[in-house]
Amino acid sequence: MDAAAASSNQLNSPVRCHHWEASAPNAATLSKPHGTDAAVEWLEAPASPAVTLEPMLRLLGLAILVCVSLRAETVVVLRFFNHANSAGLDWIGESIAESLQDSLASEGLLVLGREARTEAYRRLSLRPGAELTHASILKVGDALDAARVVYGTYELLPAKAGGTASKGSLRITARVLYLKETRQGPPFSELGAIEDVAELEARLGWHALRQLDPRAASSQEDFLRVRPPVRIDAVENYVRGLLASDPEQRQHLFMQAARLDEHYSPPCFQLGRSYWEKREYKVAAGWLARVNPFDRRYLEAQFFLGLCRYRFDDYAGAENSFKLVAATMPLNEVFNNLGAAEARLSNYRAAIASFQKALEGDSADPDYHFNLGFTEWRAGQYTAAAESFRAVLDREPGDAEATLLLDRSLKSETARPGELHLEDRVRVKTNYDEEAYRQLQAELKK
Numbered sequence: 001m002d003a004a005a006a007s008s009n010q011l012n013s014p015v016r017c018h019h020w021e022a023s024a025p026n027a028a029t030l031s032k033p034h035g036t037d038a039a040v041e042w043l044e045a046p047a048s049p050a051v052t053l054e055p056m057l058r059l060l061g062l063a064i065l066v067c068v069s070l071r072a073e074t075v076v077v078l079r080f081f082n083h084a085n086s087a088g089l090d091w092i093g094e095s096i097a098e099s100l101q102d103s104l105a106s107e108g109l110l111v112l113g114r115e116a117r118t119e120a121y122r123r124l125s126l127r128p129g130a131e132l133t134h135a136s137i138l139k140v141g142d143a144l145d146a147a148r149v150v151y152g153t154y155e156l157l158p159a160k161a162g163g164t165a166s167k168g169s170l171r172i173t174a175r176v177l178y179l180k181e182t183r184q185g186p187p188f189s190e191l192g193a194i195e196d197v198a199e200l201e202a203r204l205g206w207h208a209l210r211q212l213d214p215r216a217a218s219s220q221e222d223f224l225r226v227r228p229p230v231r232i233d234a235v236e237n238y239v240r241g242l243l244a245s246d247p248e249q250r251q252h253l254f255m256q257a258a259r260l261d262e263h264y265s266p267p268c269f270q271l272g273r274s275y276w277e278k279r280e281y282k283v284a285a286g287w288l289a290r291v292n293p294f295d296r297r298y299l300e301a302q303f304f305l306g307l308c309r310y311r312f313d314d315y316a317g318a319e320n321s322f323k324l325v326a327a328t329m330p331l332n333e334v335f336n337n338l339g340a341a342e343a344r345l346s347n348y349r350a351a352i353a354s355f356q357k358a359l360e361g362d363s364a365d366p367d368y369h370f371n372l373g374f375t376e377w378r379a380g381q382y383t384a385a386a387e388s389f390r391a392v393l394d395r396e397p398g399d400a401e402a403t404l405l406l407d408r409s410l411k412s413e414t415a416r417p418g419e420l421h422l423e424d425r426v427r428v429k430t431n432y433d434e435e436a437y438r439q440l441q442a443e444l445k446k
Contacts, residue, residue: 074112074147075111075150077097077111077117078140078149079129081131081154082154089154091240093129094114094239094243095236096172098114099204101296102296103208104205104208104209104212110439111296112146117144123143131153137177138179146179147178147179153172154171155170156170157171169192169194170197170200172190174207188204189204190207230264237256237257238257241267265290268301272290273288273304276288276307276308281308281309281311288301302322303321303325306325316341318341326338329437331361331433333431335354339351339352339358339372343375352379364395367427369389370399370402371426371427373409375426378415389402389403393406
């Protein structure tokens with residue numbers, strides 16, 4: 001048991017909710033809402049000459065909606081506690097948590113990732129593998145501003161004598177803690193051969209979804225159809241890779257997991273991101289293309305697949321990837337990169353429209369203005385290009401490229417022969433964050 005227990009262990013005791021800065025992904029921009037008075041004071045302040053008021057009002061409205069909905073919608077899944085009396089099975093607790101996160105997030109619930117949970121444990125001085133008291137479970141949920149906490153235990157039952165070759169039966173028991181209502185739901189469990197751990201986790205995910213959001217739950221048959229069984233050794237290698245601190249060991253374990261079960265999507269995503277960071281774009285693209293559409297990271301995988309294709313000059317492939325993401329996740333950075341691919345295909349009209357969509361979401365970003373101006377300049381729209389480059393310099397006075405191209409635009413000069421450095425100056429974005437958008441959509445669907 002951990003040392004962070006409070007004086008009361010009762011789950012039905014009142015829970016005080018507060019906002020904890022940097023408690024979850026993107027909390028730097030979403031934490032500590034200052035209330036109506038602060039919002040009014042901000043609105044009454046003089047507008048910056050570099051930023052028009054209307055887009056900022058839209059951004060403020062989005063931020064307020066997200067802050068309001070964050071507590072109401074967020075789910076955190078804790079690492080399940082090992083009651084199997086075997087340290088060699090510790091990895092199963094993380095595996096259950098990862099599987100539940102994937103299942104719930106892929107069905108549209110707002111689920112905090114492992115990184116947020118790990119950070120909360122660190123701040124609360126909790127050991128990741130320790131079994132938490134009820135009081136500490138409350139603290140973790142409160143620290144992460146979660147509305148619901150999913151937690152539970154697992155145990156290994158000995159195989160029956162003369163039975164199958166199974167090493168035993170795994171029983172997983174889970175509960176949902178509702179922090180707003182200060183109550184917990186009824187327990188739900190799955191029992192089966194330990195070799196079928198992935199199937200047991202998927203079934204548990206369906207039960208969790210039914211309890212958390214019955215409207216989102218399809219039939220169990222349909223739910224399991226898109227989550228085929230995975231070999232236990234593949235799952236174990238993947239989870240041990242997540243837990244490994246050495247980058248080379250992580251990559252080795254992810255590679256083993258992907259080789260053991262070629263249809264197992266999560267290690268493919270991790271390997272794709274790893275090779276992207278190493279700038280081995282063709283290798284990264286091969287792994288990212290294997291992430292299946294039912295994986296919660298599918299859109300993120302497509303975003304980075306588009307970037308990889310852009311890097312090795314497959315602009316049509318990059319355009320397809322960014323279009324796929326934009327259709328579901330219309331983020332500014334996605335429209336920006338879509339515009340970059342379209343510009344490289346000399347589809348200037350489409351590129352200009354994409355950059356304008358990026359600007360509608362964030363007119364303060366000088367890169368979006370630059371990309372729009374550069375594309376307008378390449379298309380011979382010199383007056384419009386000059387306005388865009390002026391907008392860049394209003395925000396970044398020291399931007400040498402914008403200064404040069406503003407001068408060219410004012411003189412109606414196109415690229416000169418041999419100026420290869422001016423053929424592609426579009427600035428792509430490598431950040432991808434869909435959490436705020438999903439939070440807003442969840443609030444609007446209420």
